[in-house]
Amino acid sequence: MITVNFEFSMYFDLYYPFDTKFYDPIDMINITFINNEQKFIFIYSFKTKKLVAILPPFCKRKYQFPINSIVSLYFKKNKKKLYKIIKLKNNMIYIVP
16 A cells, blocks of 8 residues: 655646746735736736736636735736735635626
């Protein structure tokens, strides 16, 4: 009989920012984004100005972001139409109407 022990667990319904690995040894917070728009929402890191996530239309996604993250939401990838700047807090649900 073979037993396998994993030191970390990965949830398949949990998303991570593009520049963060799920196994990085950093403190993370759990948040949920709900996109009720017919457009894609592009999420950028406010500090690095890099694209960290994309929300498809009419979707709900759970994310883990590094603690003290600040993000900016855009309706267009070219950053012309800023929607909101958000300081993320643990266990919050962010709804884009």
